[in-house]
Structure formats: structure tokens, C-alpha cells
Amino acid sequence: MERNADVVVIGGGGAGMSAALFASSAGASVTLLEADSKLGGATALSDAVIYAAGTSVQRRLGIADSADAMYFYIMTLNAWQTRPDIIRILSDRSSEAIEWAMQLGVGFDWVAESGVDGVARGHCTNGGGAALCAALAAEMARHDIEVCLGVRAERLLTEGGAVTGVHADGVDYRAKAVVVTTGGFGNSPEMRARHFPTAAQHGSWVYAVHHNAPFILGDGIKLGEAVGAAISGHDTGLLNPSANLVPFVIEAYLPDWIMVVNDYGRRFMPENISYAVSGYLMNQQPNAHAWAVFSESALVAGTEAGRELTPYRSGLLSETWNAGRIRGEAENGRVRKAGSLAELAEITGTDGLGLEATVERYNAACREGTDREWSKQMRPEFVIDGPPYYAIELKASSIGQTSAGLTIDADGRVQDAHGRPIAGLYAAGETLGCVQGRRYAGGGMGIASALVFGRLAGEEAGKFAKGGSAQEV
Ligand SMILES: Cc1cc2nc3c(=O)[nH]c(=O)nc-3n(C[C@H](O)[C@H](O)[C@H](O)COP(=O)(O)OP(=O)(O)OC[C@H]3O[C@@H](n4cnc5c(N)ncnc54)[C@H](O)[C@@H]3O)c2cc1C
Known part of the structure; x- marks a missing residue:
């Protein structure tokens, strides 16, 4: 069986819906294939914090910022x-993505310092992501976009080196351009072992935020890869x-x-510190792990305020x-509990003299209210x-x-191992x-990447499909 559209988008998360909308706005007929029984992917499950600079939301909140910064x-x-x-593209076009989301009815009341440069x-x-995806899906309904749920793309169709469609469930979806937006690979142990060994080393401890999105x-x-695309970003995930x-x-x-x-x-x-820093540092420690240490009084003081x-x-x-x-976990031994610091060092296999010296400095910083070693605000009730x-x-x-994946050029076109665009193939979002x-x-x-590159890939794929942009190979 065969079906036809100018552009086929694979995946219906934030990147896929953005791509479908922009391809449609470029005048292309669009079919979107989504493996799950609903749209949204990880995007819908997320908090939908979106990293962006120079936005009207920042200006409203008095935050000075720019794309250059x-x-x-x-x-x-x-x-x-x-x-x-x-x-450059991500920075320059992040504010457009925010303004566009607001035009679709999405609201932003708060901008957090989510990086480590002190800029919100x-x-x-x-x-959250549910509201963002509801707005995108509502806009899709206003466009004439065909959405096929429960359809998992199996392979790309090619002719003379160019991508000309997608095969799924016994159907050839023929198209002039295909946009791949299938998200990350957090739920695949096989892909984690191949592309994210730093995560895979943790064995049974490993799980992904994508857990509830089954096709990630x-x-x-x-x-x-099957049509010669280069894979980049090996082992660079968060x-x-x-x-x-x-x-x-x-x-x-x-x-x-x-502590x-x-x-x-x-x-x-x-x-x-932000998770933009903590996980990387933890994996660089001996045995790629660390210990959270505290005493009963700190546990009470730290948790009682909830x-x-x-x-x-x-x-x-x-x-x-x-x-x-x-x-409770201390009773079953999962949390280690001891009557002295020396015993705690013994049962955790940490250096006892090192631990005692660190606790001494840590406690002095708690009592002072400032940790001069690590520039952290401290509180006296958290002494160990x-x-x-x-x-x-x-x-x-x-x-x-997951961060490893397809490589695109500045027009959203997927590149092969030689840096050449693969004709008719575009990509966006966490699959990059x-x-x-x-x-x-x-x-x-x-999400910033999903929206910015989803919009870009969709627009370029739409223009290409309508003959508006020559694609040299
Ligand atoms: C709980 C949680 C919280 C998060 N919080 C944030 C946050 O606050 N800010 C942030 O920036 N990021 C956050 N993230 C990460 C962020 O959600 C993702 O990086 C981003 O949404 C990816 O968007 P995407 O469109 O590329 O992929 P997705 O939204 O995951 O969409 C991919 C879609 O492709 C479909 N698909 C996969 N394979 C196929 C196939 N073969 N055929 C057809 N369809 C297929 C999937 O079913 C899925 O619907 C969070 C993630 C989670 C899960």
C-alpha cells in the first residue's frame, strides 16, 4: 500500500509537532507518524522548562539578557x-520559539536560573509539557495535517541516494522530504551501551526520565544510520x-x-549545584560514585520544612x-547508619581520616554560614x-x-559521514x-532544541518539498 504527502514527519513530540506546523506553513502537505497511541512523547511528560535568551518574558521580569550572552x-x-x-542558531532563535509558543496560548510566569552563569x-x-503539547496539538488541528497514531516507522525509502519516504506497518508513505524527530534513546539498554557508556556502567541503577514514553x-x-547518516555526540548525555x-x-x-x-x-x-554540573563531577570521582553524609540532627532540620x-x-x-x-531504608541496610564517623567510614569504604577532616571543615562552615571552599550558603542546623x-x-x-544522534547542517538537513546533506532527510530534537x-x-x-530545530527542519523540509530551496548533494 502507498500513501503520499510532500513531507512526512516521524515522531509527534515537541520537535515533530513544531516541524509539522512549519512544513505546513511553508505550503507542504504533511503526514505525521507517531508510534504511540497519543501525541506528546517525552515533551508532554516534561516540566517544559525552555532555555531561551532575549525574550519578552525576561524583559517583563527585568532580566537583562541577549542571544549573544x-x-x-x-x-x-x-x-x-x-x-x-x-x-548560534539555538541562541538566536530561542526567543522566537518562546514568542511563538505564547502566540499559541502558552504562558510563562517565571524564568529560573537553570544554568551556571547566574542568568535566568x-x-x-x-x-508544563502537557500544556505545551496541548497548544501544539490544537494548532495542528487548525492546519490540515494528517496524524497517524500507533504507526512506528521501520525504515526510510530511498531512490538514487535521496530519501523519498518512510515504510511502516506495510505502508510506503511516499514524500519529497522526511523529518526525523523520534526523541532520545533513554529506554533502550542496547542503545545506551552503544552511545552512552558512562550511563551504561551503572547497570541496574540506570533509568531515564523518558521512562513513561515507551518509544524513546x-x-x-x-x-x-541505515541510509548513511553520521552519528555524533557519543557519550555526551546528561x-x-x-x-x-x-x-x-x-x-x-x-x-x-x-554533605x-x-x-x-x-x-x-x-x-x-545545578545538574548542569553535578552529574558530570560525580562520574569523575573514584568508582564513579559518591556518598551523601549527614547526622540525625541534620536529617531532622533538613527535612522538617519539606x-x-x-x-x-x-x-x-x-x-x-x-x-x-x-x-526505613536504614533499617534494611540500603542507607548506611553508624554510631561514629570512623564506623561510617569503615562501612562505606571511605578514607576515615579524610572524612573526619572534611566534616570538621564542613561543620565550621555551617556555623559561619558561609562555605568559603565551595561558595555555598550554609546553615548551623546542618552540622554533622x-x-x-x-x-x-x-x-x-x-x-x-541522551544527546548522541543524527548530525544536521544549519538548514536542518541530516549529514552523512562526509558532512554532505542526505537529500530529502531532515531531523530535529533529542534525536540530534x-x-x-x-x-x-x-x-x-x-525543549529549546526540540522547538528551535523542529521549526527550522519543518520549514526547510516544506520549502524543499515545494521546490523553494535547491538541495545540492
Ligand atoms: C519527565 C521529564 C522531564 C523533562 N523536563 C525537561 C525540561 O523541563 N526541560 C527540557 O528542556 N527538557 C526536559 N526533558 C527532556 C525533554 O522533554 C526532551 O529532550 C524533549 O522533549 C525531546 O523532544 P522531541 O520532540 O525530540 O522528542 P519527544 O518529545 O520524546 O518525541 C519523540 C516522539 O517520537 C515517537 N517515536 C519514536 N520512535 C518512533 C518511530 N519509529 N515512529 C514513529 N514515532 C516514533 C515517540 O513515541 C515520541 O512521541 C524532560 C523529559 C522528561 C521525560
Whole structure:
């Protein structure tokens, strides 16, 4: 069986819906294939914090910022080992994506400091990813876009090296251009082992934020590879710290009332730092793990207020860093509990003298209110002082972004191993390997990439399909 459209979009998350809308606005007839029984993908499950600079929302909130500042921050954070042309597009067009979302009825009341340069760029979508996807889906309904749910793309059709459609469920969906937006590969152990070994090393601890989006399996990478696409971004995904006490819990931030040390008993970061930093540092420690250390008094003081962990004003309280859960897990040995620091060092295999020296300095900083070593605000009630003492093993094993995938040029065209565009093939969103770089710049980069490059790929694919842009091969 055969069906025809100017553009076929594979995947109906934030990138796919944006691409479909922009291809349609370019005058193309569009068919969108979605493997799941509903639209949205990981985008709909997300908090939909969107990283963007120079927006009207920032101006309304009195935040001075610019696309240039975002560009230089991301490039500097990555020591310029990421694609300047891609980061330029992301930085320059992030504000357009926010203004467009607002035109579709999406609201932003709060912008969080989600990176590590002190500038608030994390635009918190009112109502999260569900609201964002509802707005995109409503706009799709206003366009004449054919949506095929429960259709999982199996392979790309080609003629003379050009991509000319998609095969799925016994149907050839013929098209002049195809846009791949199948998201990440967080739910595939096989793809994690191939493209994200730093995550895979954590074995049974590993899970992805994508957990509830069943088709986040890396199909786009395989579809592209089969027609000669280059894969980039190997092992550059984002890993968030996890105590692994609650299955599949998504808590990217650690609380400020714990002390985090490595096997030498030494601290290596301010404990409440952004996940743009913490997971990478944790994986660089001996045995790629760390210990959260605290005493009973700090546990009580730290948890009794039921404090929210993230800067996103989500209102969500931690399921892990909860006194009842920690005491319960101490009974079954999952949380280590000891009568002295020396015993705690012994049962965790950390260096006892190192741990005692670190606790001494940490306690002095708590009493002073300032940690001069790590520039962290401290509180006297968080001193590690008197038994019982606790330690919880931490690993940066919870996948926030997979980041490896297809490579595009500045027109959203998928490139082959020689850097040449593959005719008729476009891609956007988390299936790309050329956006996130070696360091995730801050909360919101995933959706920003989905919207910015989804819009770009859709528009370019639409123009190409309608003969408006010559595609040299
Ligand atoms: C709980 C959670 C919280 C998050 N919070 C944030 C946040 O606040 N800010 C941020 O920037 N990022 C966040 N992320 C990450 C972010 O959601 C993703 O990076 C982004 O949404 C990816 O968008 P996408 O359109 O590329 O992929 P998705 O939204 O995942 O869409 C991909 C779609 O493709 C479909 N698909 C896959 N294979 C096929 C196939 N073969 N055929 C047809 N369809 C297929 C999938 O079913 C899915 O619907 C979060 C993710 C989760 C899960």
C-alpha cells in the first residue's frame, strides 16, 4: 500500500509537532507518524522548562539578557568543543520559539536560573509539557495535517541516494522530504551501551526520565544510520545524581542539608549545584560514585520544612530526601547508619581520616554560614554532629538527555559521514547528536532544541518539498 504527502514527519513530540506546523506553513502537505497511541512523547511528560535568551518574558521580569550572552556561555562552558553554527542558531532563535509558543496560548510566569552563569534563562511553561503539547496539538488541528497514531516507522525509502519516504506497518508513505524527530534513546539498554557508556556502567541503577514514553528507543538513529547518516555526540548525555531509593524518581537536584563526599572523604562540589554540573563531577570521582553524609540532627532540620528542591517553583517535594523513607531504608541496610564517623567510614569504604577532616571543615562552615571552599550558603542546623550518622550512596545514573544522534547542517538537513546533506532527510530534537555538547548548559536545553530545530527542519523540509530551496548533494 502507498500513501503520499510532500513531507512526512516521524515522531509527534515537541520537535515533530513544531516541524509539522512549519512544513505546513511553508505550503507542504504533511503526514505525521507517531508510534504511540497519543501525541506528546517525552515533551508532554516534561516540566517544559525552555532555555531561551532575549525574550519578552525576561524583559517583563527585568532580566537583562541577549542571544549573544547565551551563545558565548554555551560555547565557553563547552570549551568551544561544540558546533558554533548550531549553538548560534539555538541562541538566536530561542526567543522566537518562546514568542511563538505564547502566540499559541502558552504562558510563562517565571524564568529560573537553570544554568551556571547566574542568568535566568529557564522559561517555566505554565502547566508544563502537557500544556505545551496541548497548544501544539490544537494548532495542528487548525492546519490540515494528517496524524497517524500507533504507526512506528521501520525504515526510510530511498531512490538514487535521496530519501523519498518512510515504510511502516506495510505502508510506503511516499514524500519529497522526511523529518526525523523520534526523541532520545533513554529506554533502550542496547542503545545506551552503544552511545552512552558512562550511563551504561551503572547497570541496574540506570533509568531515564523518558521512562513513561515507551518509544524513546533511538529509532531515529537507526533509521538515519541505515541510509548513511553520521552519528555524533557519543557519550555526551546528561546524567543526574540518584540515590536509587525510589524507582524511576526524577530528582535532578540534591538538597542543601547533606554533605557529598567521594571515597577519599572529600567534597568535590557545592551539594545543591545545578545538574548542569553535578552529574558530570560525580562520574569523575573514584568508582564513579559518591556518598551523601549527614547526622540525625541534620536529617531532622533538613527535612522538617519539606523543602522543594528545584528552582523551578514546581511545588514538588522530594520523595528521596524524606526522613521517614531514609530511616526505613536504614533499617534494611540500603542507607548506611553508624554510631561514629570512623564506623561510617569503615562501612562505606571511605578514607576515615579524610572524612573526619572534611566534616570538621564542613561543620565550621555551617556555623559561619558561609562555605568559603565551595561558595555555598550554609546553615548551623546542618552540622554533622552526634550519632547516628548516615551515608547514602549516590551515582549519576538517571538519564536526563541522551544527546548522541543524527548530525544536521544549519538548514536542518541530516549529514552523512562526509558532512554532505542526505537529500530529502531532515531531523530535529533529542534525536540530534550535535546540539547539547559535552556539557548540558542548563534546564530547558532539551525543549529549546526540540522547538528551535523542529521549526527550522519543518520549514526547510516544506520549502524543499515545494521546490523553494535547491538541495545540492
Ligand atoms: C519527565 C521529564 C522531564 C523533562 N523536563 C525537561 C525540561 O523541563 N526541560 C527540557 O528542556 N527538557 C526536559 N526533558 C527532556 C525533554 O522533554 C526532551 O529532550 C524533549 O522533549 C525531546 O523532544 P522531541 O520532540 O525530540 O522528542 P519527544 O518529545 O520524546 O518525541 C519523540 C516522539 O517520537 C515517537 N517515536 C519514536 N520512535 C518512533 C518511530 N519509529 N515512529 C514513529 N514515532 C516514533 C515517540 O513515541 C515520541 O512521541 C524532560 C523529559 C522528561 C521525560
